[in-house]
Amino acid sequence: MKQFDIPLTYRSSFISQIKNSRKANDPRKKDFRPTTLDFGDVQFLIARHFRFCYGVENAIEIAYKAVEENPGKRIFLLSQMIHNPSVNADLQAMGIRFIMDTHGNQFIPWEEINAEDIVIVPAFGTTREVEKILVDKGIQIEKYNTTCPFVTKVWKQSEKLGKQDYTVIIHGKHKHEETRATFSHSSEYAHSIVVRNQEEAEQLGAFMLGEMDIDQFHETFGNQYSKGFAPEKHLNKVGVVNQTTMLASDTQAIADYFKGVMIEKYGEENIKEHFADTRDTLCYATNDNQQATYGLLEEDADLAIVVGGFNSSNTSHLVELCEQKLPTYFVSGHDEIVSADKIRHFDFHNKRMLISKDYLPEKRPLKIILTSGASCPDAVVDGVMDKLLSFFNPSRSKEELLIEFEV
Secondary structure, three states: OOOOOOOHHHOOHHHHHHHHHHHHHOOOOOOOOOEEEEOOOEEEEEOOOOOOOHHHHHHHHHHHHHHHHOOOOOEEEOOOOOOOHHHHHHHHHOOOEEOEOOOOOEOOOHHHOOOOOEEEEOOOOOOHHHHHHHHHOOOOOOOOEOOOHHHHHHHHHHHHHHHOOOEEEEEOOOOOHHHHHHHHHHHOOOOEEEEOOHHHHHHHHHHHOOOOOHHHHHHHHOOOEOOOOOOOOOOOOEEEEEOOOOOHHHHHHHHHHHHHHHHHHHOHHHHHHOEEOOOOOOOHHHHHHHHHHHHHHOOOOOEEEEEOOOOOHHHHHHHHHHOOOOOEEEEOOHHHEOOOOEEEEEEOOOOEEEEEEOOOOOOOOEEEEEEEOOOOOHHHHHHHHHHHHOOOOOOOOHHHHHHHHOO
16 A cells, blocks of 8 residues: 655654554454453553544645645645644644635635635545636645545546436435535436435335425435435335445445335336445455444453544544443543543534543453554644553563564
8 A cells, every 4th residue: 555755743753663563463464352451450442543544644645745846935734624622623734724614604705716726625525516616726736735635536436327327315414524525426427315314214205205205305314415316216126335434334224114115116126226235345454443442342341442533433433442342431532531530522412522530440350452544643642641540550561562563
């Protein structure tokens, strides 16, 4: 895989050595059991796979290159490049300005942007409408386009489906930047509709089977379908693609559900004429992170700390998995670990910060699951570990522990 030139401040030599050791012993990533870091009174269970993904490293490299190659020029990002606060703060500190927030609300009017400006497209991609605005202004959007290749893969799959007269069902959060971009690109070639979860999938399925009337359809799906979408005739051939950071198991369950709907409606012998198999659009890093989290949860542990941006979809799904089994705390960095008795953490269900006390049980050795999303720097995870270690009396140093992981 390509090696990217990203700032060393995002890397951790400690975590890198552990990952390199696991990779050397398991190059095909068949073993998703966690790594145990035993410091005596506290043990950290580290996921087999967590790191910046290909798309994130590619985006960071391109953004830093844009600054390096354009001294004195105004440089803009359409919105947050990735969902990580420390990376976005670093970019802003370099003078990069954001044109929009993550919901598409303008910070800077389009009238203020001109052909001399540099505009970076974020890793989520952008809509066709925004692309047209930039091109009409004479801005070369290809030069600093950081759209993740796994996102563009979904767009190409949607185009392929559209050219074969399939309607594209997008499993995603319809307000998320990536889903907005995918919906826009998909709608150019295919009738498209967004379903957020299994519940919405089953509501759409109910309409397809004649169990929901047209008024209920419009009330349920509102602005989640493309212009000109006629549900009575555009749901007889469907394929499912996804926002790449959704849970792989959820996307597969939704695809299987719609396949079942089509079998019920048209018969198994006709399924190929009405349902397209599109199971290859999930991001590999999202899938690996999720598989590694399942591996973590097979171990006995006392709590989980998940590190990442609070608006990161792939990180919130890891939190969702962990909290099904044990107390889980979602933090963006070490500053939220206030003391051995108090932690600030994010409740992503209700979009609010919480403060919990006595979050570290008195049990010894204490076993802590530690993992992160695909947009979180290893250095941030290392900082969280260091903060937690400071509350204990470790029986050995990190340097002594690394002897076990010499390659």
